[in-house]
Amino acid sequence: MLSYQELVTRAIGVLPMAYAPYSRFSVGAALQDTRGRVFLGCNVENASYGATLCAERAALAAAVAAGSRDFAALAVVSSGPGVCLPCGLCRQVLAEFTPGLTILCAEPNGAFQVYTLAELLPHRFALRA
Numbered sequence: 359m360l361s362y363q364e365l366v367t368r369a370i371g372v373l374p375m376a377y378a379p380y381s382r383f384s385v386g387a388a389l390q391d392t393r394g395r396v397f398l399g400c401n402v403e404n405a406s407y408g409a410t411l412c413a414e415r416a417a418l419a420a421a422v423a424a425g426s427r428d429f430a431a432l433a434v435v436s437s438g439p440g441v442c443l444p445c446g447l448c449r450q451v452l453a454e455f456t457p458g459l460t461i462l463c464a465e466p467n468g469a470f471q472v473y474t475l476a477e478l479l480p481h482r483f484a485l486r487a
C-alpha cells in the first residue's frame with residue numbers, strides 16, 4: 359500500500375493530463391483499492407458543460423472497469439489555490455462503493471488534509487438503508 363503522501367504524489371502526477379480548457383481548473387485523482395492497486399483520473403471538460411467528468415469519478419470508473427470495488431483511500435488535488443474537496447456528485451458516487459473511504463484533499467505543493475467520506479457526506483442517498 360502506498361503511504362498517504364505517495365498517493366497524493368500520484369494525484370499530482372496526473373494533474374497535467376487534465377482537460378480543462380473552459381474552467382482552467384485542473385484536477386487530478388488517485389484512488390487506491392484495498393489490494394493496493396492505484397487508479398488515476400483527471401477532469402475531462404466538455405463544450406457542453408454538463409457533460410464534464412470529474413477526476414474522482416474518472417478514477418473510480420477506471421477502477422470499476424478493472425474489477426475493483428473496495429477502496430482504501432482517494433487523493434484529490436487541483437491546480438489550486440488551496441486544498442481540493444470532491445464535489446457533492448463525486449461524494450455520492452464514491453459512497454456507492456466505500457462510504458467510509460479516506461479522502462486526502464491536497465494542494466499542488468503536496469500538503470494535504472485527511473477526511474473520511476462519512477464526514478464529507480454524512481447522509482448519502484441509498485436505495486437500501
Ligand SMILES: [Zn+2]
Nearest residue numbers: 412444445448
Ligand atoms: Zn466531482
